[in-house]
Amino acid sequence: MDITYQAECDIKRRLKQLRTYTSTPGKGVTRLPFSEEAKGAVAYLKAEMESAGLKTFVDLVGNVRGVLPAENVDAPTIIMGSHYDTVKSGGEYDGIAGVVCAVSVAELLAQSGIPRKYNLEIIAFNDEEGMMFGSGCLGSKALTGQIDRHYIEHLTDENGISIREWMLRWGSDPEKIDTLKLDMEKVKAFFEIHIEQGPVLDEKKYELGIVTGIVGLLRCMATIEGRADHAGTTPMSMRQDTINIASKVISRLDGLADREQNGTVATCGFIRAYPNAMNVIASKTEFTMDIRSISDDSVDRVQEEVWALLDEHTAKCGASCDVDIKLRQPAVRMSGELVERLAGKCREHDYKYMEMVSGAAHDAMVFADKVDTVMVFVPSRNGRSHCPEEHSEYADLAKAVQIVFDVMTDMMVE
Numbered sequence: 534m535d536i537t538y539q540a541e542c543d544i545k546r547r548l549k550q551l552r553t554y555t556s557t558p559g560k561g562v563t564r565l566p567f568s569e570e571a572k573g574a575v576a577y578l579k580a581e582m583e584s585a586g587l588k589t590f591v592d593l594v595g596n597v598r599g600v601l602p603a604e605n606v607d608a609p610t611i612i613m614g615s616h617y618d619t620v621k622s623g624g625e626y627d628g629i630a631g632v633v634c635a636v637s638v639a640e641l642l643a644q645s646g647i648p649r650k651y652n653l654e655i656i657a658f659n660d661e662e663g664m665m666f667g668s669g670c671l672g673s674k675a676l677t678g679q680i681d682r683h684y685i686e687h688l689t690d691e692n693g694i695s696i697r698e699w700m701l702r703w704g705s706d707p708e709k710i711d712t713l714k715l716d717m718e719k720v721k722a723f724f725e726i727h728i729e730q731g732p733v734l735d736e737k738k739y740e741l742g743i744v745t746g747i748v749g750l751l752r753c754m755a756t757i758e759g760r761a762d763h764a765g766t767t768p769m770s771m772r773q774d775t776i777n778i779a780s781k782v783i784s785r786l787d788g789l790a791d792r793e794q795n796g797t798v799a800t801c802g803f804i805r806a807y808p809n810a811m812n813v814i815a816s817k818t819e820f821t822m823d824i825r826s827i828s829d830d831s832v833d834r835v836q837e838e839v840w841a842l843l844d845e846h847t848a849k850c851g852a853s854c855d856v857d858i859k860l861r862q863p864a865v866r867m868s869g870e871l872v873e874r875l876a877g878k879c880r881e882h883d884y885k886y887m888e889m890v891s892g893a894a895h896d897a898m899v900f901a902d903k904v905d906t907v908m909v910f911v912p913s914r915n916g917r918s919h920c921p922e923e924h925s926e927y928a929d930l931a932k933a934v935q936i937v938f939d940v941m942t943d944m945m946v947e
């Protein structure tokens with residue numbers, strides 16, 4: 534049987550059902566962690582994993598997990614998965630497409646009857662997006678031992694309800710959070726299929742992307758403090774105009790990123806000025822910077838330049854500046870061997886593919902420095918994502934399933 538045809542049908546059927554678990558029908562998919570919609574998706578995924586031949590359970594933080602056992606159950610485990618939560622009014626592919634692809638891979642392996650040297654565990658991760666608690670990758674971080682009791686008490690939603698409280702409402706025992714950690718010695722590899730969420734594959738008419746690395750990231754908030762004065766009576770030379778200083782720094786971001794010549798990107802996505810009035814010089818301006826690159830040195834260089842610019846422009850007029858670093862995440866490399874294996878399968882099937890860097894964070898990033906990890910990207914139409922217009926082709930998702938299935942089949946019998 535043509536496995537891509539079967540995979541395509543199963544992916545389509547499952548995604549069509551899963552998009553109904555939303556709190557915003559008609560306005561994209563909204564499936565926040567621990568919500569009623571999440572419960573619906575969890576029950577459905579669990580049932581589908583079981584029908585695919587997996588032994589399932591839902592863990593303490595709401596990850597849905599299904600195991601296809603090896604011949605020797607003490608054997609190491611290959612993990613494959615992605616997330617089932619969404620942003621607010623997001624699309625019907627981000628995360629969940631990778632989950633149903635993983636279920637297809639497991640189902641095809643179970644049906645193939647080939648002996649299995651490794652356990653295969655399919656995981657639908659909870660709370661990758663960080664929509665509720667501002668952090669993200671809760672499910673994958675819990676499994677890699679990066680979540681403790683303090684973390685789940687400390688992080689809260691906008692109503693001040695902690696992850697711990699949500700876990701209790703979900704019916705889990707937060708005191709056991711430490712028991713979730715997997716023994717990484719017994720994890721053979723991690724695979725994730727995900728939509729690209731950018732325009733490159735669609736624009737260049739590639740069918741698949743093999744991810745070679747995930748960018749490092751610096752996210753920070755700069756606060757410039759100056760002085761509120763009259764916009765008419767204060768000479769230009771006597772101002773501490775914080776919007777003016779911020780604009781000088783922000784306008785340099787694109788040039789500093791371009792200068793690195795390696796795809797580095799820098800974004801100011803948020804500005805807030807005080808008092809924010811037409812005839813008052815702003816006494817305070819806050820703005821964010823998000824700097825990403827596959828080279829950690831590039832992130833550091835852009836950061837240093839920005840810091841120097843802030844110092845220079847604030848010193849000139851006697852204003853001051855403080856930068857709060859919200860997140861600093863190093864770049865990670867995917868397994869070169871797995872990249873090469875997947876690329877080889879693309880060539881065998883004559884799929885048009887490219888190797889590429891991921892500019893977005895994913896659950897795979899959490900595993901990448903611990904086990905051999907790889908990701909496959911599927912084109913996103915017009916590069917749209919995190920919006921109802923998000924679209925990928927079922928046929929492309931099925932091609933991703935095909936190459937991962939092929940590589941896993943090889944690994945299972947080697």
Ligand SMILES: [Zn+2]
Pocket residue numbers: 616627628661727
């Ligand atoms: Zn995602």
